[in-house]
Amino acid sequence: MEDFSDNGLQAEQTGQSAEAPEVIPNKPKRISRWSYEAHLVKCDNCGKDALDHMTECPFCHAPLTQGYRPMSESTMKAVKIIALIAGVVIVLLILIPLLKERFGN
DSSP states (O other): OOOOHHHHHHHHHHTOOOSSOOOOSOOOOOOOHHHHHTTEEEOTTTOOEEETTOSBOTTTOOBOSSSOOOOOHHHHHHHHHHHHHHHHHHHHHHHHHHHHHHHOO
């Protein structure tokens, strides 16, 4: 058990009651071992575990053949084009009604 004896002194100084300590609402959740182990891959060079988002082994610095793969250049180009088109459409959807309202029909 924790000792809350200094809370009584603080409560007398501030004029508050000293029933219980302040509760911390956002306590971090404990990560289960299973969820951690699901993201491990074996290094082909040294055999040690590395996380699947790593591109090289943190122990022997050999490239990992499993796990994370960077996006190919063609896929990256396609994603950029789609994002650009979506951005232009969104801007037009916002600007057209504003321009119609300002300058009339």
